[in-house]
Amino acid sequence: MNSFTTPLLKWFQHSKRDLPWRQTTNPYLIWVSEIILQQTRVDQGISYYEKFIKTFPTLAHLANASFNDVLLVWQGLGYYRRAQNLHNSAKLIFNTLPFRFPSTYVELKKLDGIGDYTAAAIASIAFQEPVAAIDGNVMRVWSRVFCLSHPMNSPQLKKKCSEIMEPLLGEAHPGDINQALMELGATVCKPGDPMCDQCPLKQLCKAHQSGNQRSYPLKAPKPKTRTRFFLFLVNLHLRDQTPCIWIEQRGAGDIWQGLYQFPMIETNAPPDSESLAHIEHLTSMGLTEKPDIQKAVYVKHKLTHQTLHCWFINTNLEKPLTESCISLPMSETHRFAFPRPILNYLHTYLKPEIESDCTFC
């Protein structure tokens, strides 16, 4: 037995958390959990996993669902391309006869949304294939154990981890070894304050022995961020005695692909007389009153690579801003997926307004 895997597996056996996806070996469910957990904390992912498998209990359910319904379940989780990829891959698997869930690393990796890590995770956990699942946790653990001097997320560090793990996975329990390393990274060998006293690998860890555990892994460079200014035109109106709002779907090539928003104007600077003049120009579209920026609701929303400055402006736009706008009854907003800032505005300002304003009763 290996000097790493023996203490690791023993520790995992009695220290692992009781997580919903650990109660199954169903590859479909393992797959769903792995996609949800990409760049996502376990705490945040659990409720989404529960909701997802309740809505789509089998691959057939997912394959036969509409993309809109998949996106709706994903609403609020972020990285929405994951939902698209999951749905596309489910349809592909389900419609390729004879129906069989891909069961090897190589087959899995061909699917949209499944890269090195996820292919190895599913192959090892659901099919016992001895392949290394290397995520951020695993890289942090090995980075400390061997004092590796490559920055986090660098291809070099990933390659190094792959070389370290290859001889460990051949004997038995590749799925448990992968999960044990991830669990160790998530609960003990944490980024900020590793709890080395509880670590099954402390005798083997070079960083701990030299007291340098906090110096590893080396930090990845900060991503550059760009700043954007969004003006959302909020228009509550009556259609057939029913309170409605205009919404439009976001397209490809930008954030929030496939989600819905209020008609929006993006400017290069915070709203000023120039941008308001631009909005005024929309008078031809039915805007009969100049929007008052002072009354706008302002929200700052930060993404990994962007800082969004959002203003929500009430308008009396009588026609859609573009051809693709939909006049949606307020009672139907729960059928569409919105980005977090839109959803927050909807629930904080629009829903209460409808309930309190008698003109909409």
Place this chain on the structure above:
DNA sequence: CATACGTGGAA
């Protein structure tokens, strides 16, 4: 290979 892609909880 560097960069874009969300969100929310902890420090």
Place this chain on the structure above:
DNA sequence: TTTCCAAGTAT
């Protein structure tokens, strides 16, 4: 308040 960052992938 700001910063960090979490079970990565696609391009």
